[in-house]
Amino acid sequence: MRKHITAAASAIAIALPAANAVAAATRSTAATVTPKKKVVTVTKTVKGTQIQAQEWGYIEVTLVVKKTTTTVGTKTTVARKITSVSVPIYPNHTNRSVFINQQALPMLEHEALAAQFTGGINMISGASDSSDAFIQSLQAALLAGKRA
Amino acid sequence: MLGTLPGTRRVEQIMGMPIVLDVRDEHVGDDVVQGVFDWFRWVDSTFSTYKDDSEISRLNRGILALRDAHPDVVEVLDRCERLCVETDGYFDVHAASADELDPSGLVKGWAVDRAAALLDAAGLRNYAVNAAGDMRLRGRAVPELHWRVGIQHPLEPDRVARVLDTTDLAVATSGEYARGAHVLDPHTHRPPSGILSVTITGPDLATADAYATAAFAMGAGRATHWTARLHGYEAMTILADGSVLSTPGFGS
Incomplete structure (x- = not known):
């Protein structure tokens, strides 16, 4: 039976610190360069700093970034891809924040009646x-x- | 054919419903079985709203004061009040009538919980007590298998919508398909809409049954969000559009 997760999404807090977190991601280490073609993949988990989301409280975004460095001779190309985004600290310090999180967080498995x-x-x-x-x-x- | 199973099985019609006791321990005293059904008959005589001389009927007629009622009656009514608050008024002993108490929605599950305690005290470890589809399970059906509980399909009487392979659990289902519109939203006095049944599982049947009744009365719009935030209880809600919404721990 096919299942998928249904969640009432609260996107309010996620957008704000993304630029900060991406900046952190770009500081990840460079790959080793060799004369022949070489592909090096580095996966890093990076955290943005905690940011005050207006009156809602602090949030912190964590990204998993996959960095692929391809070297052919002297030419090096670097590609970075964000493979996941999560918000490990939820705003909880105001009644309104708590209300929003309570609405957003319950997860239900959804399937067809069999x-x-x-x-x-x-x-x-x-x-x-x-x-x-x-x-x-x-x-x-x-x-x-x-x-x- | 059933004689080859260990233990004993017995069904009696009490409180207007079939009550099934299915014990799978090897040795079950007849006095224990008799004690369980005597208990249900006492509950019926004390709590029935259909019997004029029950304590609930006498409380409703004003000829019995609550302070003179049996301690079990006081306990049940107290739990009803707390569950009413906990369910935002959706579990309400006054749902049918503003003037009369009807704690039947809690009494069944509460009586089964107490019956399970009687069986525990007698040293039994593998049993099911099922009152009209709401039940307490303990141990295993046979040594190598858990209890397998089917959740009634709301539209096809001879089918089940889900099978729980489980042990040590209370399972309660509230739905609309059995007797027509007998559950009303106490806030609107109308049947709930968009919802076919709610099944709640957890440690205590009285609570599970009250939660199932309340969630069903809430209707499709509110029930799933409410059940998703219960503590210690899991839920499966079947909606009229044929979708089934379960909390992540349901059936595990």
Whole structure:
């Protein structure tokens, strides 16, 4: 069954310190240069400094940057790619910030309603109350549980 | 055929619902089984809103004062009040009538929790107590297998929407498909919309059942956000559009 994560996104805080964090990323180390063609890949995790996000509190962005240095003879090209962005410190110091984070953070797994047969089941949880169908399905489940 | 399973199984109709006791320990005393069903009958006689001489009926008629009620009645009503606050009023003993208490929504789960405590005290370690689809599980169905609990499919009576392979858990489901519109949003006095069922799992059935009732009454718009922030309880909500939203720990 296919699953994906649904989250109510709160993008409010993410944009602000990105420039700062990218600046930190560019300071990562250079690759070794050799005469022949050589590709060196360095992956670094870099943190932006904590930044006051207006009245919402402090946030801090962490980037994972992959730096690929390709050397052919004397020519060197460098490519940097951001492979992930995360916000490890959430603004929490005002009631409004806490409210926004509570709205944003709960994660729910989302899938389509499926219908399965009741084989091998011991019990059924449902809002069936006193219906005869419930007793019948329960007995069937008990028997199926026996066979499982 | 069932005789080859260890333990004992018994179903009785009490409180207007089938109550199933399924014990899988090798040795189960008849007195323990009898004690569990005697307990449910006492709960029915004390809490039923259908029996004129129950304590709840007498409280509602004003001929019994709360200070004279049984301590269990006081405890249940107190928990109902706290759950009402905790669920923003969506679990409400006055949902059906402003003038009358109806704690039935908590009594079933609470009675099953106490039945589980009776079984624990008797030294039993592998059992299920299921009251009309809301249950407490402990241990294993057979030594090599956990309990397998199907969550009723809301639209196909002979199917299940999900199977939980589980142990030591309470499972409660609230939904609309069994008796028609019997759960009302206490704020609007109308049936909730866009939602078919809510299943809650956790350590305590009374709480899980109250949460399931409250979340279902909230309707599709609010239920999933509310269940996502519960502590110690997990949720699976089936919406009318055929989507199923589960908290990350549901079924694990």
